[in-house]
Every structure is written in structure tokens, then in C-alpha cells.
Amino acid sequence: MKTIVSTFEMQKFSEQARLRKKNIGLVPTMGYLHKGHLSLIAKAQRSCDVVITSIFVNPAQFSPNEDFARYPRNIEQDTQLCTSAGSTVLFVPPENEMYPEGYSTYVNVERLSSILEGKFRPTHFRGVTTVVAKLFSLTKPHKAFFGQKDAQQCVVIKKMVKDLNLGVEVVTAPIVREKDGLAMSSRNVYLSAEERSQALILYASLRRAHEMVDNGERNVAVVAGEVKQMIETKSSATIDYVAVVDAESLADIPSFERGIPALVALAVRFGSTRLIDNTIIKAR
């Protein structure tokens, strides 16, 4: 596997690969890779000639009171994991090349960026769409791979690609979970043993939501209410939101409708660690 640091080299490499008619896949990450990331790399490898994994802890998507400085990093381990997973190129741009002094251009997907996560993290998606637009320019991918764990991010990026005619196919891959059900996240290392154990309620509550809909419950408020109640039994849990929305448009829906995918998404803080999780439910 080749490691590229310079943005100039990255762009030159991608232009050459395009001219040689290679199919380019991009897996954008913030590093500290887990099995969720590796599933994206493996998926990319199955349909692309060149798989570029980028690692960049993007300051623009953290607000000043968030965990940018302490976000976990381990570039040696990440390099090994990328190689084994089948990445062709590891792109690790330095912050001062991505955001040089005086940087001032931002891409924003209005409305979709200000609901759900956006209510609690107002500049988050603006940072995400900006860095993804930059990474697309630098790596010129035919396909880009994102994890369904960041469900709203997937919707926001698809919207940006469509609106700005970026011509990149956005591929999403299912959430990968620990054996006990906790969704894989680089942030799980922040959890104490007690918090880690209590956080299992997230997946349990999402499974309960499936069960309720399978048993005929169609009322969104009833299902969301039960999910909330389950989470609230845990002493270290503070709910930011539990929402049920249309999985494609993220619009509010009053009820689960047969055949229409609904997204049940939640954000819950356990102590000082904020976790998100979600599931898609299609009523039968």
C-alpha cells in the first residue's frame, strides 16, 4: 500500500489513475479504524481498481466545545489495518494543507444539516460536506463509501453530490456492531466499563422498536416513547434525541407506513461520551 501525504501528490495520482481508466473508490475516515471502516474498505475493494482510504481528523466538523483535541489517533495501527483490508492508497493530509491560513470556503446543505444532529451540532455537517467536497476534488473518486451508522451524514452527502453535480456514486454499508450489540465507533474508547455496559440499551431499544412495528404498532410517537423510556432507565444516560423520520428525506412522519423505510435515529450521552445509533424499519 502506498501512503500519500501531500494534497498535490494525491490530486496528481488520481488524475493519472483516471487517465489510465482506473475505477477509483474513496473511503473517507477520521482514523482510529474499526471493523466498520474495514467493511467499507473491503466493499470498495470488490468494485474498484484503486481504493483510497483517507485519514483526516477534520477540525471543521467539531465545535470548540467538542472532542477534536482528544479524538483518538493511531496511525501505525491504521496503516496496518488498511493494508490488510485491501486499501491501495492511504491518504493522510496534514491539517495546514487542508485548511491553510485564511481558509474561508464552505459547502453547506441547507435544511438537512440543521435538523436532528444539526440541532445539537450546528456547524457539524457544514464541516463534513466541506471536507468531503475537498476530498472528492483531491481523489476524484467514481464511488465513495460511508457507514450507515452516520445515517444523516449519508443523506446529507448524497444531497450535496446531487445538487453540486459531483458525479460520485455514494455507497453506504450497514452498521457493524460488537458481539454484544454496541455499534462500532472510534469514540467507544471514551466509555468507562459502567457506561459501556449501560450503552447496550441503545441497540436493545432499537431492537424493541423493530419488535413493536413487527407486532403492528404504527404510531411513531408510541415507538419513540418506548425507546426513550428504555434508555432513561440507565443512570448515566442523557438523551439528546430519539427521532423517527423518513429514511430518505429525513422528514418527520406521524406513522410507520407499509413498505416505506423509516429511520429510527438517536443520540445519547453516557457521562461525557456522546453516542449515536440508528436502524431502518420497514413496516410489513
Add this chain to the structure above:
Amino acid sequence: MKTIVSTFEMQKFSEQARLRKKNIGLVPTMGYLHKGHLSLIAKAQRSCDVVITSIFVNPAQFSPNEDFARYPRNIEQDTQLCTSAGSTVLFVPPENEMYPEGYSTYVNVERLSSILEGKFRPTHFRGVTTVVAKLFSLTKPHKAFFGQKDAQQCVVIKKMVKDLNLGVEVVTAPIVREKDGLAMSSRNVYLSAEERSQALILYASLRRAHEMVDNGERNVAVVAGEVKQMIETKSSATIDYVAVVDAESLADIPSFERGIPALVALAVRFGSTRLIDNTIIKAR
């Protein structure tokens, strides 16, 4: 010359041209072409294998109280002019493909978009950078050509290209003027005979600024003051601004410095028609 209407066809054409290693030049316009536009097409033709001229009156860069609806259009004449000037492709996308229902993604260059023109047209440059980003995605140019008459636009677009790593060379070309000195503009057709005659004061005042600096005046306030005074002698003129700024950064400067290009930029309304003009002065 080939005319392309569909955004899908445009992108396919450009991808093919890239694979055939053609050098692509883009001349983005709002149509109603004049000699200024034609000089850009001719310039593009000298260094590119494929010259794409786009015509799109971009609603996103007009505010609701501006002249979007009455902006002059003449596609038959434009087609003839493009052909004679050496354009290879005329791209005329329909509005509902550029901004389909629910469109919500915008590219914004902060700070540079909110000064000078931006003070009077707060959403103007956001509209410009958004449509130019879209046109770049659709036409995949190596070079893009812009007229120096929109001096701030040139600076804003160069900044977007650098920040978002768009990898497009932004080429600017000098202002083209009528024989009597009025800067070419599609909006000149709005002027009454009287206003047209009074508007000649713009170029006269810019020449006077050159003369003052040539004669040793270094104080920006003095030069700007004289330019304003000259314009104010015209009964139909209302000044939006007369500014002297660093030509590259658009930062305010107190004085003309030897060898450093200063931009003298102005916006003046004659009746209901708003004209802009500018010149670059390098003190000796």
C-alpha cells in the same frame, strides 16, 4: 459548434474529452454576449482543445429585488457569436436541471463575499460560487476564463478554487470597452441616451485616478474622494461605493505603494441601472 442542453450529456461529453486527453476551457456567461465575452472565448481557444461556453442566467446570484426577470436574452445571436468566436460547445442548461425542486446546497467564500459588492448584494457571490462549482463539475475544465470587469468575482472564484482544491486554472482577461470608454456590459442596454452619456464619467474618473497616482499622489482617500466628486457631478448618478483595495486580497489599504497592484473599484447607479467598473493601478 455543438449545442448541449442536458446536464447529463454535458458531464458525459467532458468525461470523454478528459479521457481523450483534451484540454478543456470553460467560459461561463449569462449570455447576451458582447465583445468582452468574445475576448474570453478567443483567449480560451488559443490554449484549449475544447472550448465550452456556458449560457445560464443564474437566479441564485440575483436577489428578489434585482433584474433577473428582465435580464436581456438573445440565444440565436449568442449562438452565432459563439460559433464565430471559436467556441466548440455551447452549453445552455435549463433552470430546472440546474436547480431542481428542493435544491439546497450552496458554496460560500466567507469574508471576500461580504465586502464591496457583497455589502450591496449580500447573497450575490454565494450564488456565483455555487453555480461556478456546479459548472466546473459538469464541464470538468482545465482552465476557466473570467472578465476582469467583475474584479471581485475573479478574486472570490480564485479563492474557492484554492480552498476546495478544484484544480482549475482561473484565467482573467482585461476589461473590453466601447470606443468612448464605457465598459462592455449586457446591462448597458438598460441605459437611456442621457444616462449612457453620463455613465462615461466612470471611465473618465478611473483615468483621473491613474493620472493622480502617476503624478505622485499616494493617499487612497484623496484619490477615491476625487473619483467620487467627479461622478457626483452627474445628475442621474448615485454612488454605491468607490473603493481602493489590495488587488489580490481586496483588503483595505491606506496608500498606493510602489509596485503593489491596487484595485480601484466602483459601483454606481444611473437611474435604475447599476454599473460596475474598475482599474488596477500600480504606483511607480
